[in-house]
Amino acid sequence: MSDRWPKWLKLNESLKDLKPYGAPQISLANRLNTNENPYQLSASLQASINAAIAKEVKNLNRYPDRDAIKLRSALADEIKRQSGLSFGVENIWAANGSNEILQSIALAFSGDAMGFEPSYSMHPLVNRSVGKKWISIPRQADFSIDLPTSLKAIRDLKPGLVYLTTPNNPSGNATPIEHLEQMAKTCQEVGAIFVVDEAYAEFSNNVSALSLLNRFPNVIISRTMSKAFAFAGVRVGYMIADPILIEAMLLIRLPYHLSSLTQSAALAALTHSQELSAQIAKIIDSRKFLAKELESLGLIVIGSEANFLLFTGFKESASELFTKLVDKGVLIRDVSIPGYLRVTIGTEDENKAFLKALTSIL
Numbered sequence: 211m212s213d214r215w216p217k218w219l220k221l222n223e224s225l226k227d228l229k230p231y232g233a234p235q236i237s238l239a240n241r242l243n244t245n246e247n248p249y250q251l252s253a254s255l256q257a258s259i260n261a262a263i264a265k266e267v268k269n270l271n272r273y274p275d276r277d278a279i280k281l282r283s284a285l286a287d288e289i290k291r292q293s294g295l296s297f298g299v300e301n302i303w304a305a306n307g308s309n310e311i312l313q314s315i316a317l318a319f320s321g322d323a324m325g326f327e328p329s330y331s332m333h334p335l336v337n338r339s340v341g342k343k344w345i346s347i348p349r350q351a352d353f354s355i356d357l358p359t360s361l362k363a364i365r366d367l368k369p370g371l372v373y374l375t376t377p378n379n380p381s382g383n384a385t386p387i388e389h390l391e392q393m394a395k396t397c398q399e400v401g402a403i404f405v406v407d408e409a410y411a412e413f414s415n416n417v418s419a420l421s422l423l424n425r426f427p428n429v430i431i432s433r434t435m436s437k438a439f440a441f442a443g444v445r446v447g448y449m450i451a452d453p454i455l456i457e458a459m460l461l462i463r464l465p466y467h468l469s470s471l472t473q474s475a476a477l478a479a480l481t482h483s484q485e486l487s488a489q490i491a492k493i494i495d496s497r498k499f500l501a502k503e504l505e506s507l508g509l510i511v512i513g514s515e516a517n518f519l520l521f522t523g524f525k526e527s528a529s530e531l532f533t534k535l536v537d538k539g540v541l542i543r544d545v546s547i548p549g550y551l552r553v554t555i556g557t558e559d560e561n562k563a564f565l566k567a568l569t570s571i572l
């Protein structure tokens with residue numbers, strides 16, 4: 211890989227062997243590959259966003275609020291609505307998608323980075339890109355965390371950052387709060403920051419790591435408006451943490467990183483957050499329906515608490531089945547785990563189109 215760069219190009223050493231993030235963007239009728247929310251924003255929410263943006267347009271000659279105070283305060287209210295736990299502006303940082311949050315964490319804090327894989331591919335990528343060593347601890351065959359092995363790895367290798375995704379992407383399974391607590395405690399013992407990536411938390415009944423924050427100042431919860439909020443196109447992610455960690459984020463954020471349009475659109479969306487609960491319930495019902503249907507086709511489905519399913523048990527290779535589905539107008543995801551494919555929960559029509567295409571292939 212490294213010989214693809216010419217000698218004269220002074221590319222950072224840490225970037226030479228990396229591959230860019232590259233979920234295929236193919237415009238097929240049924241796109242079930244990037245865990246987006248399949249439903250468009252409601253007409254009333256679209257109207258609120260349009261009104262908020264129209265008001266903001268007059269002020270586009272001015273920089274936005276650098277500290278995004280109103281947005282962070284609305285996000286704190288939303289977290290309270292979801293969890294009953296009180297946080298203030300000082301506990302929240304917001305950025306352009308949770309990917310920017312994850313990158314900011316990698317930029318701000320020292321030490322090696324550790325994760326439990328397979329998991330979200332951006333965790334190693336953002337850490338390697340800033341020159342950190344990435345330590346990969348394998349998950350068990352059922353994709354759960356091997357707790358004793360994981361705690362021992364944290365104690366022995368003393369990373370600066372430990373990443374855990376729950377519900378996990380690409381497997382969908384969640385890590386119980388008792389395990390999260392032990393990991394937070396072990397991280398605290400070795401001076402590591404424990405980053406819990408909860409991009410899919412709203413689809414799960416599992417207890418969130420938010421409940422650990424008052425006892426563990428070394429915990430960061432990363433969340434996003436891209437999934438449950440159906441806001442992937444706007445790019446808003448946020449983290450909830452001890453105020454001292456939020457202060458560290460101010461050191462590396464670029465001035466005015468969140469545009470006025472982003473901030474006003476997100477604020478408008480947050481005023482409609484209750485509408486989303488019904489939609490989330492619908493996606494969870496579809497997940498249950500789709501899992502049953504896949505099982506009735508003789509496939510094995512990993513128990514998921516997210517808006518996607520990882521499945522196995524088909525005869526052809528993952529890439530062959532992926533390509534055959536593309537040929538039938540259905541885009542799902544080859545997540546580079548041999549024998550497994552991941553499908554995002556779509557609308558009823560998309561789910562049916564996927565099942566029809568799959569049945570005709572198997």
Ligand SMILES: Cc1ncc(COP(=O)(O)O)c(C=O)c1O
Pocket residue numbers: 244245306307308309310330375379407409433434435436442445446447
């Ligand atoms: C586990 C996880 N974290 C973070 C993200 C990034 O989401 P965004 O940058 O849209 O907030 C994703 C996107 O798929 C994800 O799966």
